[in-house]
Structures are given as C-alpha cells and as structure tokens.
Amino acid sequence: MKKAWILLALTLILTGCGAGETETEQAPPPTILLQPTRTPPPTATSIVTPTVEADVNGGRSGDPLAMEVGELFSTSGSCAVCHTNLTDDTGADVSIDTSWRATMMANAARDPYWQASVRSEVMDLPELSEAIQDKCSTCHMPMAHTTAASMGSTGVMFGEDGFLNQDSDLYSLAMDGVSCSVCHQIREEGLGTEATFSGGFNIDTELRSPDRVIFGPFTTEDSLASIMQSSSGYRPIQGLQLSRSALCASCHTLYTSYVDASGQIAGEFPEQVPFFEWYYSSYRSTQTCQDCHMPEADGGAKISSMSKILRSPFAVHSFVGGNAYMLGVLDEYGNELVVTASSENFDAAIERTLTQLQNNSATVEFEDVRLSGTRIIADVVVRNLAGHKFPTGYPSRRAWLHFTILDGSGQTVFESGGFNEDGSIVGNDNDADPAQWEQHYLAIVEPNQVQVYETILRDTEGDITTALLHAAGYRKDNRLLPDGFEKKSPYEDIAVRGGAMEDDDFQGGGDSLQYAVDIGSAAGPLTVNVELLYQTISYRWSENLRDKDADEIQRFLRYIDTVPNLPVVIATTSVEVGK
C-alpha cells in the first residue's frame, strides 16, 4: 500500500480543484462554544530576501526527515521540501521543519519513556495487550494508527507486526510522530466535544491523492495551491479550526480506561485534560493554546519557499512545553533512538523550553519575612502564569518549593524540599515509600514537610499507583490553578483533590503558605531563600518501573540513570534577616 515518491519534479500542471467538495457543511454546533481566536488576516507586504545559514557546530548533525507517501498521510520530509528556508522580518529562521523536528510532538513515537510505559502497562495486563497498544499509539503514532484503523486493524506496536519493527509497512509513518499531515488534516467536525477527545480527531479516509486536503489558517492563491497539490497530492485550503484550542484538545484531553482488582475494565479516568483546565480559566477569552505554544514570528514571513507574499501572524512551530529533560535524553541518545533532529536543533528547543519555564510559567515571592523570638516566619506566595494548571499534562509532572535558611557563616540552619542526585526529594514521603504521599500544607514547620504541587493517583481499592490502567481517581491534585479558575468549579475531572480544597488561599492563580521555623541560637545575619522547582518525571514514576525486565524499560532506566533527572529552577527569591 505504500509507495515512496521522491518529490523532486514540480510539475506545474494546473488542474481544476477537485478537492472542494470534501469540506462538508458543518453539522451540529460543538457543545462547547469557543471564543474566536487569533484571526488570520492575509496581509501582503513586499518580500525580504531570506538569508539562511543552517550549519551545525558540534554534536550530531541530524538526519533527513522521512520522505514517505502513504494513502492517507505523508511524512514530514515530503512537506518540508517546500516549507523550509523561511525567515521573519528580523532574519530569524522560522522554517517549519526546523522548528518542529526537535519538539516532543515530532518525537512522540521515539520517546523512550513513552515506549517503556506502554510496555509496562502491557506486562501488567497481558490480557488487554492489544487494546493497550491500540490506545497508546492513537496520539503518539497517529499516522500509523489512523492508517491501520482505516483498514479495520488495531494499532499493534510490539512484535513482528508492530509499528516499532523497521520492516513494518507503517514504520516510517509511525516514527514521524505528530507530523504535518496529522494536524493539518483534522476536520472541523466535532472539535471541542467528547466525540473528538482522547485522540478521536476526524481525518478523511476516503479521498485519495491528489484530492486530499490540507487545512491551514490562510486563503491560498489557486496557482500556488495547485503547485502543492500536483507535487504532494494534497490541496491546501483554509480551515479556521487550525487556530482553535479545540484542535489541540483532540489529543490533549485524554481519558484512559481503568481496571478494578479483578482486572475487569471498570471506568474511565481523566489522565490529562489541559483543555478543560484552560477552558475553565480566564485564558479561554484571551489566549488560545496556539497563542502561547506557537509564538508569533516577528512581522511577516513567507509560508512556503514559493510564496509571493509575506503573511502575518505566522505561527512558529516550536510547540514549546516543559519537558527539557526528555529533549536532553533524545539528544544524548539520538543515534540509538534514530532521531532526525541535530544537536543544534535540540539545543535550541531546550533553550526555548527553559525560557518559557523561567519567564512565563510561575513566580515565587516572599510577602513577609520576620524574626519572632527564635523563629523565622516567612509568608510565601506562588503564582501560576500558565494557561492551565501548573504543572499540567502527563501526571508524572511535579513542582515543589525548596526553602532554606542559612546562618551568618553560610551554614544551613533549615531546609525543606532539597533534592538528591537521583531526582528524589528529601523528606517527600512518596519518594521514600510508594504507598505514602506528601499532604498539601498550609504551613511548614519541619524539614521533612515539603510543599509539592502534583497529582497522586489511586486505584479502585484506594491504593496509590503510577500505572495508568490502574488509575481510577486522584488522591491528591493540588497543582496550581490558572487565573480565573473557580476552585469550586462544578467540573469533576479538573477538581482540586485533597488538603488544597480546604486551603482558603489556594485559589485560581496560585497559593500562599507560611514557613514557621525555630532556628535556635543560629548567628545572623540569616539568609532566607525559596525556589520553585519543576521536574517532568517524578522519582516514583521511573522508580516503580525498576522491577520489570523488558528491553524498552531497561533502556529507559539506563537513560535516566545516566542523564541526571535534576529539576529546573522556575523562580527563586531571597532576603536577608538581621539578628
């Protein structure tokens, strides 16, 4: 079924547009109505000559993107040929392939943590193996999964027929991850409603090349559209759904089935629902996912190397998130993991991620610090700046406060929330014992108490777990709420869980708490410091995989043992207190 084309000859045979009838009239309005978002005005300005120097200094130089044409999808290399060499007004390179190839979405299938985690779920529940592989490949290998589904098969990842086998017909499509022709073929139908959540995005499976359609934010001149169509088999047409959060919601709203103690499927669990967190925040009326995650190029830019006009806003495909750690692993083990991005691409992606984490994610401040007898009383305020909970997304993410007091000679007098080389947090009950967890605090008085903003998952018996298929609910969810989020929100799946519910100053926008610490006879002046730390793979989430003997799992553990899983400092502040 697959034919490999090399897209070299650009035949300029202009045919009538046979693709018009595919945009079916939109049926019922989505049950969730969204605000209009970034509007795509086709502004025309004169063209500046692009000067691009894409050279690599040290590290892996990267591999070409796959060039494969399937019946329903093409891999990124077949699109990149014409969507590269693009610059903005400042001369910065905004080439779509360059921005995209080092993102977590481009590497969603190669991601060694994801592969290990699917293997682990399959080992826990071998009788559900097929269903698990099918589910997990839906969003991480969307081109292979959708293609298999269109032929009536399920998505198999492991074994001889699996997508991960290099001999599989669907290997290239699978490994290209969340690629160009996935997002750009998603139809308007059902977006923002249950029908499209959990990877239920709607992609046409009937049309064949050259009548397939690629949606984009702009209107395109006929002659240019025909160039793309005759060479790629897809005709670009305007589809405003591309600019809506509801598009992202199709994969970023995930419900997973869970089993009870007898191994029977017993219900569905909201594993990650950033779209709802955003929807019930004030950002719904001000910023879309795209606004924050696809930064706007400076001024105008051509959208293809053949374009005649500059467009604005031009959305840069950098999809900046929080997972600097995994980007580092993908770079470090790039050859083994067959990544296409170069070290330079990864360095740029890590840099963008750190910048977002440190400038736009959260802040920490002292409201008041005073000495009262032999006690330091410090009031700390943490604010969430993101468009959803912080942390958001996959439940292994956590943020916590590291609070220290040093005496006049620089000796530590008090510390809460320090961390070890292996990525565990000192004094965090969950890291010490998988059956325990750290409560949400209103005040901290002991070094073994740590404020950790996180989710703790429980199974149907109430025991805590990091296995997705056993996760039936949240024991704790005190992740910082976004601005405008009503804590008493009626929506079950994004509710605050545990002690934070009773904490009056834990509200939309942030949290405050007090440190009240006896420092005895410590000599001044005292330095009181607090930092907000963030980690994408909490200690328990990797540690709980240790007892499993399977290639994908042992490989992931080797990576995590060699690339230090240390937290990123999101924000820090310090004051001196005389004594």
Ligand code: HEC
């Ligand atoms: C995760 C989904 C996603 C992937 C993957 C993706 N795009 Fe996009 N693309 C978008 C969205 C969303 C927009 C429009 C953003 C807006 O209007 O705010 C866009 C816009 C564009 C545009 C218009 C110019 C611009 O950047 O604004 C082009 C051209 C384009 N994409 C091509 C590509 C190509 C080529 C690839 C693969 C290398 C790709 N896209 C991968 C989501 C995606």
Ligand code: HEC
């Ligand atoms: C032969 C060159 C060529 C190839 C190959 C190609 N494109 Fe295009 N693409 C173009 C041109 C030309 C335009 C129109 C540019 C303009 O209007 O300025 C375009 C426009 C687009 C747009 C914007 C559509 C809109 O209405 O906003 C998107 C998105 C896009 N292409 C995605 C893709 C994807 C995905 C692939 C791979 C399946 C691909 N392109 C392959 C040349 C190409």
Ligand code: HEC
């Ligand atoms: C076809 C499914 C799909 C669609 C559509 C999709 N995503 Fe993703 N996205 C994923 C998957 C899968 C991952 C996780 C990859 C991994 O970590 O292995 C991800 C990860 C991310 C990340 C995390 C990056 C990081 O560093 O941690 C961001 C940010 C993101 N997506 C933004 C978006 C935005 C914005 C849109 C809409 C324009 C979107 N996504 C649409 C599947 C999708």
Ligand code: HEC
């Ligand atoms: C106001 C800006 C803003 C908006 C709007 C926004 N985000 Fe984010 N997002 C951020 C910031 C900042 C981070 C990094 C901190 C964090 O992880 O929460 C982030 C992180 C993420 C991550 C990565 C988390 C990780 O584990 O690496 C995902 C996935 C994500 N956002 C998806 C979305 C989706 C989907 C939407 C739309 C429904 C959205 N975001 C809307 C600012 C925003």
Ligand code: HEC
């Ligand atoms: C509906 C789409 C969807 C499905 C289905 C899905 N995922 Fe994901 N997955 C995502 C997104 C989106 C992210 C990124 C969230 C973030 O960065 O915080 C992600 C991230 C992950 C991560 C974290 C990767 C990292 O590098 O930190 C793991 C592990 C993971 N998924 C495992 C699974 C497993 C196991 C399954 C099957 C049970 C599965 N996923 C099914 C969308 C999906």
